[in-house]
Amino acid sequence: MAEVSLRQVVKRYGGFQAVHDFDLDIAHEEFVVFVGPSGCGKSTTLRMIAGLEDISGGEIQIGDRVVNDLPPRERNISMVFQNYALYPHMTVRQNQGFGLRMAGRPKDEIEKKVNRASGLLGLKDFLSRRPAALSGGQRQRVAMGRAIVRDPDVFLFDEPLSNLDAKLRGQMRTEIKKLHEKVRTTVIYVTHDQVEAMTLADRIVVMRDGRIEQVGTPDEVFHAPASRFVAGFIGSPPMNLIDARTVASDDGVAVSVPGGPTLPLDQSVFDHVGPDRPVTLGLRPESIAPERMAGPMKTPFSFSADITLVEPLGGEALLFLQMGQAEVTARVFRPSTRLVPEKSVPFLTDLAEMHLFDADTGVRLNAKTAHES
Amino acid sequence: MKSITGAALWLVRLAYLAFALFPLFWLIRISLTPDDLLYSEGTTIWPSSLTLANFAYVIEESPFPVFFGNTVIVSLGTAAAVTVLAAGIGYAFSRFEFAGKRTLMVFLVITQLFPLVMVITPLYQLLAPIGLVNTRIGLIVVFTAFNLPFAAFLMHSFYEGIPRELEQAAMIDGCTRFQALIRIILPLMLPGIGATLGFVFTAAWSELLFSLMLITSETKKTFAVGLLSFVGKSGVDWGQMMAAATLALIPPAIFFTFIQKYLVGGLTAGAVKA
Numbered sequence: 229m230a231e232v233s234l235r236q237v238v239k240r241y242g243g244f245q246a247v248h249d250f251d252l253d254i255a256h257e258e259f260v261v262f263v264g265p266s267g268c269g270k271s272t273t274l275r276m277i278a279g280l281e282d283i284s285g286g287e288i289q290i291g292d293r294v295v296n297d298l299p300p301r302e303r304n305i306s307m308v309f310q311n312y313a314l315y316p317h318m319t320v321r322q323n324q325g326f327g328l329r330m331a332g333r334p335k336d337e338i339e340k341k342v343n344r345a346s347g348l349l350g351l352k353d354f355l356s357r358r359p360a361a362l363s364g365g366q367r368q369r370v371a372m373g374r375a376i377v378r379d380p381d382v383f384l385f386d387e388p389l390s391n392l393d394a395k396l397r398g399q400m401r402t403e404i405k406k407l408h409e410k411v412r413t414t415v416i417y418v419t420h421d422q423v424e425a426m427t428l429a430d431r432i433v434v435m436r437d438g439r440i441e442q443v444g445t446p447d448e449v450f451h452a453p454a455s456r457f458v459a460g461f462i463g464s465p466p467m468n469l470i471d472a473r474t475v476a477s478d479d480g481v482a483v484s485v486p487g488g489p490t491l492p493l494d495q496s497v498f499d500h501v502g503p504d505r506p507v508t509l510g511l512r513p514e515s516i517a518p519e520r521m522a523g524p525m526k527t528p529f530s531f532s533a534d535i536t537l538v539e540p541l542g543g544e545a546l547l548f549l550q551m552g553q554a555e556v557t558a559r560v561f562r563p564s565t566r567l568v569p570e571k572s573v574p575f576l577t578d579l580a581e582m583h584l585f586d587a588d589t590g591v592r593l594n595a596k597t598a599h600e601s
Numbered sequence: 602m603k604s605i606t607g608a609a610l611w612l613v614r615l616a617y618l619a620f621a622l623f624p625l626f627w628l629i630r631i632s633l634t635p636d637d638l639l640y641s642e643g644t645t646i647w648p649s650s651l652t653l654a655n656f657a658y659v660i661e662e663s664p665f666p667v668f669f670g671n672t673v674i675v676s677l678g679t680a681a682a683v684t685v686l687a688a689g690i691g692y693a694f695s696r697f698e699f700a701g702k703r704t705l706m707v708f709l710v711i712t713q714l715f716p717l718v719m720v721i722t723p724l725y726q727l728l729a730p731i732g733l734v735n736t737r738i739g740l741i742v743v744f745t746a747f748n749l750p751f752a753a754f755l756m757h758s759f760y761e762g763i764p765r766e767l768e769q770a771a772m773i774d775g776c777t778r779f780q781a782l783i784r785i786i787l788p789l790m791l792p793g794i795g796a797t798l799g800f801v802f803t804a805a806w807s808e809l810l811f812s813l814m815l816i817t818s819e820t821k822k823t824f825a826v827g828l829l830s831f832v833g834k835s836g837v838d839w840g841q842m843m844a845a846a847t848l849a850l851i852p853p854a855i856f857f858t859f860i861q862k863y864l865v866g867g868l869t870a871g872a873v874k875a
Contacts, residue, residue: 280769301775313766317788330775378774 230291230304230381230414231256232277238285239272239438246272247438250286254431259408259415263425264435264461270418271386273435277416278384279303291381301330306375307384310391312367314359320346320370321355327378345373348410349403365396372404376411385417389424401427422462426450434458456590459510459583465546468511470554471587476503483509483584488552489531494579497595501584507593510583513546513559519574521564526580533575538567549575625850632656632843639839655844665845667820668827672806673852675737675823679744679805683752684797686745688790691756692782696765709750717747721814728815735817743815744805752797759793760786795860802856806849824849 232254239247247269254260262270275281277288279300288295295303306327314323321342328338346352349369359367368388375383388404389397405428408415419425425432426446434441434449434457442454453459459467475484477492481503484490491509493501501507517523519530533556537548545567547558558575560567584593631639632655634648642648659665693699694706724743725734733739763786771781809825816822824845831842 278769278773280772299777300769300773301777303773305773307770307773309766309770311764311766313764313770315767315771315785326771327774330780374770374774 231289232382232414232416233289234273234277234286235289236286237273237276237283237288239269239276239281240284245438247276250440252433252440252443254414254416257412257414259417259428259430260433261417261419261425261429261431262433262435263419263422264441266420267437268435269438270420270433270435272438274384274386274416274418277382278305278307304378304381305384306378306380306382307386308368308371308375308388310387312359312371312391314367314370314374316359319356319358320351320362320373323359323370324351324373324377327374331378341377341379342373345376348376348407349373364392365400368392368400369403372407376407381414383413383415385415385419387419388417389419389421404428423464426462432462434461452592452594453510453583454592456508456510456585456592459585459592463512465513465557465559467583468513468516468554468556469585470509470511470551470556472507472509474501474503474505474507483507485509485552485554488533488554489529491529491531491577491579491582493584494527494582498584498593500595501593506587508585508587508590510585511556511577512581513557515578515581516549516556516558517560517576518547518558518567519576521560522576523561525576525578527578528576529579530574530576532572535567535570535573537569540567549573628843628850629847631839632847634840636840655840656848658841659844659848663841663845664819664822664830665824665827665848668822668824669848671737671821672823672825672849675740675744676802676805676852678737678741679748680798680802682741682745683748683801684794686749687752687756687797688794690749690753691760691793692786694753694757695760696768709753712750717810721811724811725814734815735821737821739815740812740823743811744801744808747811748801748804752801755797755800756790756793759790759796763789799857799860803853806853 232252234250234252237247237250238245250269250273252260262273264270272281276283277290279295279298283296290303290305315326318326324342324345325338328341342355343352346355349372351366351369351373354362354366354370359370362370368391371388385404389400392400401424404417408428417424417428426449429446431443432446432449433443436457442449442458444452444454449458449462453462453467456469460469470485472483472485474481474493475490476482477490480493480495481498481501482490482492515525518535522528531551533549533551535547535549536555539546539548540563544559544561545563547560547567549556549558582594585591586593630647633651633653635650635652635654638648638650694702728734728739728743733742767785767789768778768781771785772778776784807825808823812823812826813829816826828842828845828849831838831845
């Protein structure tokens with residue numbers, strides 16, 4: 229059993245604070261992904277859990293041990309590095325067995341475990357090769373094999389797929405997911421790729437500037453982003469974030485897009501939002517569609533906009549439209565007719581999928597919805 | 602077009618080889634030339650007859666074998682001492698952050714700026730009271746001091762070529778820092794160690810200035826100093842001097858043959874994505 233908990237963890241480099249009061253509890257066998265742009269402190273936090281960086285403040289616990297002052301070798305963790313970090317002078321077999329050899333385990337046990345891991349990862353044919361004679365994907369697999377063999381309490385992955393080309397990255401992502409099904413262990417995975425985060429994670433930790441922006445399931449983070457930053461970071465293409473202003477209307481408050489439509493606010497969700505307040509309106513590209521090809525919507529709202537550009541992608545198409553002064557992206561799945569730039573096209577968007585953020589702080593203004601509770 | 606470029610390249614290579622190897626050829630040619638032909642035949646590419654008399658004299662009658670032994674001891678001693686120390690210093694500079702690190706590194710560079718002649722007198726006065734003048738140990742100490750800064754920089758750059766993640770992976774895999782150094786870093790440092798050994802050995806082997814100033818007794822002389830003894834009052838004995846010099850080339854040649862496989866880089870290939 230290995231839960232991991234971080235309490236008020238801080239990292240300072242001289243006067244620069246890289247990580248601020250990081251609080252997180254990770255459950256046994258949970259797959260947690262730290263995601264954020266480069267320099268957000270996600271790798272630093274991972275390296276503090278590994279023991280490769282000192283902790284400037286707070287407490288890290290793995291299982292029931294506080295590991296603050298334990299060297300990496302005593303934490304019973306294993307780590308997969310972005311550049312694989314295979315030992316170049318050892319064969320694949322020796323690379324995988326190194327940790328067990330250091331622990332002084334008997335030869336036949338090492339042999340058995342290396343064979344099992346190699347079987348899981350399809351490395352059986354390469355056991356006597358050196359890393360130099362392997363492809364990038366194979367090296368990545370050896371690095372994972374080396375991690376599995378030791379039966380660690382926690383697996384740490386530091387951007388393991390960043391060095392692979394796009395196709396291989398997709399394959400390895402699937403393999404990592406399958407591997408976690410077979411080898412149930414607590415996993416902490418760092419990436420800057422939100423697709424990896426969405427597909428792999430039980431829970432996502434979105435970080436920015438050394439702070440946690442949001443912790444939640446992929447569903448929560450996608451459907452109820454806690455801030456404008458999370459909204460813009462998770463999802464591809466990203467959520468449309470439009471500068472707007474709340475105004476008083478006949479039945480309460482509405483949000484007005486400069487030079488564009490005025491969208492009524494659902495009072496049960498936004499009853500605390502008064503009129504005349506600068507806000508950021510968030511609409512996912514998936515929740516905007518031309519009226520003639522829109523799917524079912526909970527609370528449809530119609531407006532008219534000019535299509536300025538179309539990017540057909542086969543099974544779907546991206547439309548760029550002018551909504552008042554704002555350029556907005558819409559994502560249409562299996563468009564029934566050919567789409568071309570066009571003036572004054574009737575569009576629908578779903579008000580139930582609308583997000584509102586404070587213009588200054590970026591904090592989410594929606595009241596708790598089903599996704600958040 | 603391609604073949605013309607190729608031919609031109611070969612021509613350049615041959616010209617360079619001739620330039621580099623001609624002195625060596627001339628050395629051997631003179632060492633094999635009988636004394637009486639050396640002046641009588643003038644400058645010819647090859648003498649009309651050959652002799653091993655110069656070599657026989659150098660080996661059997663001159664004190665050269667003693668000089669030779671002294672040089673082997675001093676050069677190997679220096680190479681070993683410098684390499685071990687430079688390996689430690691290079692590692693510290695590459696992997697640790699400590700107060701004064703930059704200053705220290707700059708200081709090491711500055712030591713390389715001074716002409717060595719400047720320090721001969723002070724050095725002599727430093728070494729004389731502690732009995733290190735006119736000893737082989739004294740030479741090893743001095744050579745080590747002068748070669749260490751450059752060797753430390755050389756080692757440092759080799760350490761920098763080894764990704765830190767390798768040590769970190771080893772430390773996660775159960776190694777202490779020292780075990781990671783011995784089991785992972787050291788095997789990958791062999792080219793760096795070979796290069797440093799080779800560089801320092803050669804430098805110590807052919808050193809003349811300090812050996813000349815610090816060694817006075819005939820039994821402690823190194824061969825570079827010994828070569829000067831072929832310069833007599835009545836003239837220079839070229840044949841014997843060249844024979845001695847030819848013999849002196851053999852140990853470095855053997856040494857480099859021995860370490861050359863470690864000098865070839867590319868050992869870390871495959872450790873990380875290039």
